[in-house]
Amino acid sequence: MTATTLRPAARGARAGGGLAGAGTLLKMWLRRDRVMMPAWIYGLTALVASTVYSFKNGYDSPASLEGFARGIDRNPSMRAMYGPVLNDHTAAGVSAWRVGATGAALTAVMCVLLVVRHTRAEEETGRLELVGAAAVGRRAPLTAALATAVTAAATAASLAAIVMIVFGLPAAGSVAFGLSWLGTGLVFAGVAAVTAQLAETSRLANGLAFAVLGAAYLVRGVADAGSAHWVSWLSPIGWAQRVRPHADEQWAVLLLPLLAFAVLAAVAHALAGRRDLGAGILAPSPGPARAAPSLRGPLALAWRLQRGTLLGWSAAFLVYGLAIGSVADGVGDLVNGSDAVLDDIRKMGGQQDVADAFLATAMGLMALFASAYAVQGVLRMRAEESGGRLEPVLATAVGRTRWALAGLAVTVAGTVALLAVTGLAIGLVHGARSHDLAGQVPRQLGAALVQLPAVWVIAAVTALIFGALPRAASAGWGVLAACLLLGQVGPLLKLPQAAMDASPFTHTPKLPGGGFAIAPVAGLTAVAIAVAAAALLAFRRRDIG
Structure with missing residues (x-):
């Protein structure tokens, strides 16, 4: 029966050669x-x-x-x-x-x-x-x-x-x-x-x-x-x-x-x-017969799966931070010929000081890139499920919620590391060029870390899609793309504020240079936690695979 079934397929493949189908x-x-x-x-x-x-x-x-x-x-x-x-x-x-x-x-x-x-x-x-x-x-x-x-x-x-x-x-x-x-x-x-x-x-x-x-x-x-x-x-x-x-x-x-x-x-x-x-x-080298103590747990497994990716992203964030810090002092001279461009930078950055507005805009852009890492980290969990590697893990003493929490924890920690690297790099270079190293390092680090709650909202929304509609998990990229367009193009096109408010990055304090308010930071963090909890509940109730 098998030979009869496969023979027509083989004839079709020969008829079309190696490119058949x-x-x-x-x-x-x-x-x-x-x-x-x-x-x-x-x-x-x-x-x-x-x-x-x-x-x-x-x-x-x-x-x-x-x-x-x-x-x-x-x-x-x-x-x-x-x-x-x-x-x-x-x-x-x-x-x-x-x-x-x-x-x-x-x-x-x-x-x-x-x-x-x-x-x-x-x-x-x-x-x-x-x-x-x-x-x-x-x-x-x-x-x-x-x-x-x-x-x-x-x-x-x-x-x-x-x-x-x-x-x-x-x-x-x-x-x-x-x-x-x-x-x-x-x-x-x-x-x-x-x-x-x-x-x-x-x-x-x-x-x-x-x-x-x-x-x-x-x-x-x-x-x-x-x-x-x-x-x-x-x-x-x-x-x-x-x-x-x-x-x-x-x-x-x-x-x-x-x-x-x-x-x-x-x-x-x-x-x-x-x-x-x-x-x-x-050919990959064979691993040890037994896992090391550092790999005996879902958190260690999640870290093992994401550490290479995080290292690559960290290198890119470091290079970008060094570059942004080196040009921050001279941004006013670069656009000195255009009042309109200066106004656009101020609108996107939220301050009148051009250097601070430029740095605030750069921080917002890096927050979007950190969100891309977060989406990728959440989708890594979907890849483990669709690849059939999740079921053997859940067949052990590891529960669904514990496994998902481990993946989210490593992703969240990765976003903290990425934005911290950016803030430190910008602060060190900008502080050295402006002869204010002691003041600029904590200032730029704080401006980078204040972006985290908005990043966590994107990660939580992606996790909710993964938990409720796993086949549509890649829609997390669409959510991020919409926020990117609203944040980067919205101020230039003068979109209504109601449309701009759909992005969590709109509510982030515009630092450095702007005023810090705890309410939006706390609100975004609460939203991220609530959505993540809903994601875990949805994942716990649905079928695997």
Whole structure:
């Protein structure tokens, strides 16, 4: 009976070759990503729209834009973060500078997550083995995963170009800008395809790909901050800048990411044919027969699962904090040519002092990033459940509530660590530059930690979705994306206060520089605790798996 059932599938696979079923898998995975993919694309499009709108309305003359750009180019920290301004007298050139490298990196992150999700993660959960039992070729899942990532990157790049054109920016430069994002997405989709073959777990595959992305961004930053600008040719993020959108476009550079994608995809397919399903090229070392005393408990297990991720996030927060602290003193000079931009910074930061308003805005942004870590930490619990690893744990003396509390506790502690690292880094650098080290360190640390209750609300809401509707747990990213748009775009678009109040970050005291009030901090903390309690109750009552 088994032979009769499998024989038609084998004939179908031979008929279509190694790519049989790739189209069907692509349709299925696009449907599966109907929440995650639009959220990423919408966020990237909104980033472009808000940036172009800000520069077009914030500077009334080419001279003011040129003064701003010269201030950027004199600051090595700003060049390391965003790159040099290639066209310093138009809103198009400055907008391309502001979101070029950042948007390219975010597009790369999106592509890495999509490729690993539909390759290594599918193998890890055992679903790909079931799919492979049908009329599906050996290379079809990897091909469909790459096609999914390319579709997402192409859509984001197209919308970014369209938004620029709608705002009146030159069409050629707008198309080049979108293609620079697409090229970066292609490269890191290929990188993720390779790491998915090397690693045996999705966590390691993502970690390896993000390590390559971090190294690429670091190489570009070092090249732009120093005098050896040729080094940026070694970075795919540098290739995106070398396209020079809105600044004498260099179309031939786009051949580099295309070639890199072709080579990486070929390598990934070759590796896929040389390994067993479920195994990686890099075989993991066997662990000890018995767990160490430090691992005998749900809290230790949760820490073990999240410690690598937390370390990577901490390094990123440290670098960002050092960069923000180094430019805080000179932010007034950077935007001296535009009263409108100064007003926008004050509105978003909540104070009249430009440096404090800038730092308060930066703290709010880092709180959003800390919330991203919190969402990821909560979704790690969902991954343990969907991967079938939770049921064996609950079969021991560990109860549901204890297990969930351990995961939430490690996530909450991680958010505290991330924001503390940010506050200390900003305080040390800003204090050293302003000759007020003793005053700025506790001031900036407090400004960072006051963001925690709003972060905990996002984590609790995600936990509630996981507890009540586990299949929709990824909607936590949508909640975070809505708060991001309200906080970053709302003040610029002058949205009504009722809409702004929907975000917990609206109620956070605007520190440093603003007045501290205990009521909103206590209120947000109480909301987070109540929602987390509801999440635990919902998780305790529903079925597992």
